[in-house]
Amino acid sequence: MTSEKGPSAGDPTLKRRIEPWEFEAFFDPRELRKEACLLYEIKWGASHRIWRNTGKNTASHAEVNFIEKFTSERDSDSPISCSITWFLSWSPCWECSKAIREFLSQHPRVTLVIYVARLFWHVDQQNRQGLRDLINSGVTVQVMRVSEYCHCWRNFVNYPPGKEASCPTYPPLWTTLYALELHCIILSLPPCLKISRKRQNQLTFFRLTLQNCHYQTIPPHILLATGLIQPSVTWR
Numbered sequence: 001m002t003s004e005k006g007p008s009a010g011d012p013t014l015k016r017r018i019e020p021w022e023f024e025a026f027f028d029p030r031e032l033r034k035e036a037c038l039l040y041e042i043k044w045g046a047s048h049r050i051w052r053n054t055g056k057n058t059a060s061h062a063e064v065n066f067i068e069k070f071t072s073e074r075d076s077d078s079p080i081s082c083s084i085t086w087f088l089s090w091s092p093c094w095e096c097s098k099a100i101r102e103f104l105s106q107h108p109r110v111t112l113v114i115y116v117a118r119l120f121w122h123v124d125q126q127n128r129q130g131l132r133d134l135i136n137s138g139v140t141v142q143v144m145r146v147s148e149y150c151h152c153w154r155n156f157v158n159y160p161p162g163k164e165a166s167c168p169t170y171p172p173l174w175t176t177l178y179a180l181e182l183h184c185i186i187l188s189l190p191p192c193l194k195i196s197r198k199r200q201n202q203l204t205f206f207r208l209t210l211q212n213c214h215y216q217t218i219p220p221h222i223l224l225a226t227g228l229i230q231p232s233v234t235w236r
């Protein structure tokens with residue numbers, strides 16, 4: 001049943017929601033807003049209770065702020081396992097990736113899953129290596145899909161009364177392109193996605209440039225999912 005009251009009713013663990021315009025400004029995959037926004041969930045042990053909160057960049061990046069807050073509030077020797085899920089508007093930079101790995105090595109009972117709306121300076125080799133190191137150390141990193149956008153809208157956004165199901169939708173192509181580029185990062189391939197922003201009209205352009213190594217290494221179904229590649233047909 002759709003609530004007529006608004007989102008805060010029935011969610012006692014909720015600390016703070018962001019406004020709908022903020023969600024769109026931060027998480028639209030076509031927007032390249034400089035600041036990052038972090039929406040996070042923490043679940044302890046076998047409990048079904050989920051703690052939610054949000055964070056943004058301050059003088060430090062949102063990821064570092066989370067780590068400092070988490071560490072200052074809790075004992076690193078806690079015997080209880082903890083599952084953390086992040087929804088980040090930008091993927092972590094290499095310095096944050098390093099800080100996250102150090103944090104997880106100090107908290108071996110913590111698992112982390114990261115969903116990202118966009119890849120931060122993804123052509124930078126250090127950022128690419130940082131993400132690879134993060135994934136190799138056991139962190140799950142995925143690009144946000146429709147289901148994650150809807151989840152965030154319901155649980156982290158102060159949506160208008162009766163608008164629980166009105167999550168903004170974006171053309172799936174952007175998500176697919178970011179997912180493809182993340183695949184390139186994981187496989188240590190050169191970047192195939194170029195992103196540019198036109199100052200005059202503030203439009204963001206995505207250009208896909210595939211080299212032989214991409215065709216040879218990336219599973220065909222991932223390339224075909226972009227809709228920009230035609231399946232090859234053999235005529236007899």
Ligand SMILES: [Zn+2]
Pocket residue numbers: 061063092093094095096097
């Ligand atoms: Zn960072």
